[in-house]
Amino acid sequence: MSYWLMKSEPEECSIDDLARLGRVPWTGVRNYQARNFMRDDFALGDGVLFYHSSCPQPGIAGLAEVCSAAYPDATQFDPASPYYDPKSDRAKPRWLHVDVSFVRKTRLLALAELRQAPALAGMRLLQPGNRLSITPVTPAEWQEILKLLDAASPSPR
Numbered sequence: 001m002s003y004w005l006m007k008s009e010p011e012e013c014s015i016d017d018l019a020r021l022g023r024v025p026w027t028g029v030r031n032y033q034a035r036n037f038m039r040d041d042f043a044l045g046d047g048v049l050f051y052h053s054s055c056p057q058p059g060i061a062g063l064a065e066v067c068s069a070a071y072p073d074a075t076q077f078d079p080a081s082p083y084y085d086p087k088s089d090r091a092k093p094r095w096l097h098v099d100v101s102f103v104r105k106t107r108l109l110a111l112a113e114l115r116q117a118p119a120l121a122g123m124r125l126l127q128p129g130n131r132l133s134i135t136p137v138t139p140a141e142w143q144e145i146l147k148l149l150d151a152a153s154p155s156p157r
Contacts, residue, residue, distance in 0.1 A: 002046045003137035004037070004066070005125055006100065007053040015050050015062035015105050023067060023101045027075045028083040030095065034134040038070045038098050041136070048100055049137060049145060051125075052108070059110035060145065068099035106149045119144040 006026060008014070018024055029035055048064040072093035075083035088094040114120055124135040137145075 002041060002043060003049070003139065003142040004042070004046060005049040005051050005060075005135045005137050006064070007051045007133045009054045010052045010061075011055075014052065015102075018050065018062070018064060018100070018102045019105055021102075023099050025073075025099050026097045027073050029073070029097060029133060030083060030085070031132060034132050035096055037134050037136065039096050042066050042070060042098055044069070047137075047142060048103075049142075050100075053133075057108060057110055059108045059114070060106065060149075061108055062105040063103040064100040065103055066098050067101040070096040070098050073097040109145065109148055113148070114145075117144060117148060 008026075012028075013024055026038070029038065044066060046066040048066060049060045050062040050064045052058055052061045073083070073095040075081040076085040076088040076093060076095040077090060078084055079086075083095075085094060111125075114123070115126055120126060120141055123137070123141050124130055124132070
């Protein structure tokens with residue numbers, strides 16, 4: 001099992017949208033490295049940190065999982081889509097996506113809080129210049145993030 005951080009702008013698809021829909025196609029990825037992660041490295045059941053980006057308070061907003069293999073992203077062929085790519089060929093699509101399914105909403109684990117955790121200092125998200133919408137997360141980083149999320153949750157009685 002692998003772990004990933006996937007960024008979404010909440011206006012486009014938020015963790016609440018995913019909770020309501022249950023499953024969404026992760027469309028619009030237009031970076032070759034992020035596409036290659038989905039194509040070559042994603043597997044069914046991989047864990048996903050659902051990250052709200054390009055918003056007033058960026059951070060991890062919930063957990064999801066990969067629930068499909070990579071397949072062609074139809075938005076690349078739609079001239080009305082902001083993700084339209086006129087150079088993409090239906091016979092050999094340039095852009096792929098996967099479906100992700102809802103696991104649970106969490107408290108917002110803000111970017112500032114992630115930066116304060118020494119165990120996450122090497123996390124790709126936190127490296128200068130990182131702008132990828134999909135990044136790998138190590139098992140140790142995944143466990144540390146779950147601890148941070150649970151530390152602020154009330155204890156069950």
